Each structure stands twice: as structure tokens, then as C-alpha cells.
Amino acid sequence: MSDRGLLIVLSGPSGVGKGTVRKAIFESNDNDFQYSVSMTTRKKREGEVEGVDYFFRSREEFEQLIETGEMLEYAEYVGNYYGTPLSYVQQTLDAGKDVFLEIEVQGARQVKEKVPDGVFIFLTPPDLQELKSRIVGRGTDAPDVIEERMKVAREEIEMMALYDYAVVNDEVPNAVERIKKIIESEHYRVDRVIGKYIRMLKEM
Template identity: 55%
Template sequence: MHKGLLIILSGPSGVGKGTIRKYFEKDERLNLAYSTSMTTRKPRDGEVDGKDYFFTSKENFQEAIKKGELLEYAEFVGNFYGTPLSEVERLRNEGKNVLLEIEVQGALQVQEKCPDAISIFIIPPSMEELEKRIRGRKSEPEEIIQQRLSKAANEMKMVPNYKYIVCNDDPKLAAELIETIVLRNIELEANKEV
């Protein structure tokens, strides 16, 4: 059995990573396993511990960093986010293509550690549209919204560090483009083994 691919889905907060993922995550041709991230932030309405995120304390998160148990991690607006390394390796060794839906800071760490990762950056149609989406969540105070917008402007400068760029003007179309990218990379990997 060959080792699964590592796929990074990244982009600024509010760009629609989760919405896009829902369109293609069940496509059996992609053989995807979604890597659940760990975070110290509080769950939003409807989020489930162990499914959407592993919700944990800052102390437990710091311990995981010290022990080298995270493939990547980042701190944003007072909370930590990270990817448990053991889970990613287990899934890849089972032949699953592991999807990481992560922030830009974490994506750059993964690309450094795993240069074979397929990196996909999702951009908004415009910064005005991104602001509209972030405000539309109605889940954060103005101060946090401003921090997210400032961070997004900086993250857009990281586009050249990614192999693929997909604009989320239409989530279904963006998902179809990502499916095509992943299927092509699965095919390329299979041809290497022949």
C-alpha cells in the first residue's frame, strides 16, 4: 500500500474553506481523511469536540508543543490551533489522502516539514467580500473582526508560497477545481509507482 498524499487547504479566515470542503469531502475517488485540528478556542454553536476540533486547554496545548506532537501550530487572537502529528501519519500510512484545513502560518510550517504536500490557497473574490463574510458570521466582536481582516491582508501576500490558487467566488465551482487538483495528483502519484 502506498502512503497517502498530504493536502493543505488554506486561506484567510472567512474565505470559505469549510464550506468548500463540504462539497467534496465525501467524494470516494479522493480517498480523503480529514485531519481534525486541536484548538484552545471555545466551540461555536453546533461544533462537536473530536469532529470539528479537539477542544483543549492552553496548558494541554503547550504540553503538546513541548513534546513535538504537532505537525504545525499557530496562535491567533489569543487562541492556539494545531494539527496532531500522530493522527496525520496514521491516516497516511493507511493509504488515506489527508486533508489539512489550516491557517496560513501553519500551512507554511507543514510545507517546510513536508515539501511533497499539495498546497492549495483559497482566495476571496475581493477583500470587501471577505469582510462581508466575516461580519456575516455574527460570532465575534468588532475588535476580533478587525484583527481577522488585518491578518487576512497579510496572508494574501503568501499566495506565491502555494502550488495552487483557487478563487472562492462560487463554493461549488471552487470545490470542483480542488477535486480536479487532487485527482490529478493521485494519478501522478500512481504513475510514479508503476
């Protein structure tokens, strides 16, 4: 098995069930992934712990990290920045732990530029009609919003070529098992383990 952990990126169109699948993966007994700790510029709330709940930084510090390319991906929400610090992810991977990210398609593009050896998994609906049914089934969006979501979903599906694998989310348990099999097989790829054997040969 590889000394270095894997960066696993799960994304897909809105309504496909990314959060549900990720939650099911982390609730399973054989899960051994590290969920990435985010960084934020919002104030620390009572009971929150630095490095456990978030990495808390000033707006100036966060923007400096953006400028120097030290954020794996980021976004601004309600006046505060939220994002994934690159150094934390790299240190966790170097420690031999797998890091799991569930992010949007646009964020995945940012990640691929900085960690090209990650495992990029695109979660797909069985078909577009099923995706529309799921979005409608939420009961939270007006018809024009649903049509806009479907338009964006089509654009996101066209970006599937950026990914390594496409997993159909027909049933959540099935999708979870497919993702686990992908991750297991990725650990045994020759390009991930060969460095260890080359070092062993040099030490003989």
C-alpha cells in the first residue's frame, strides 16, 4: 500500500445526493478517512476548538493565503471566507491518511490544479429525468429555479471529463460500495507504490 494517503474528491450536479452518499460513507464501520478541517474568517463560537472545528484566521490572513496559492479551494459566504487550506491537506496525506472532500464541481477544478494525483469521483444520476424528479421532490424550489438548476446540472455533467471515475447514484448503498472499491483499488496502483520499492532497492 502507498505510504502517502489519497485525496478523494466527490462531486457532481446539484440534487444528485453527494451529501447523502458522503454521510453514509462516514457512518460505515470500515471508514478510515480524514474529513478535511476547513478554515474560516468568522468569529469562533463558544465551545469551538481551533484545528478541530475550524482553523480560525483573520480576513487579511485568509486573503494572503489566497494570493499565495495556499488555499486548495475557497468561497465567500455571508461576508466570511470558508475554504480548505492546502498545507493541512498535504500534511495529512504525507502522514499516510486519506482525505475526503465533498465539494462542488467548480471547487473540484481548483483542487485538480493543486493536487493532480487526487482521486476524482463524479456522482451521476441514473438519468436527467431522475435528477429533475429529485430536485422537484425537495419541494423547496419554484419552477423557474428548478429549470435553472437543471441547466446548471447539464453544464456540470459536461465537465465529467475532468474526473477519473463516474459512479451512478441509483441507490445510496450501491453508490457507497462502488466508491469504496474505487478507493481500495487506487491504493494498489503501481504509480502510487513504486517509489517505496525503488527506495528499498537503493537501500539494499
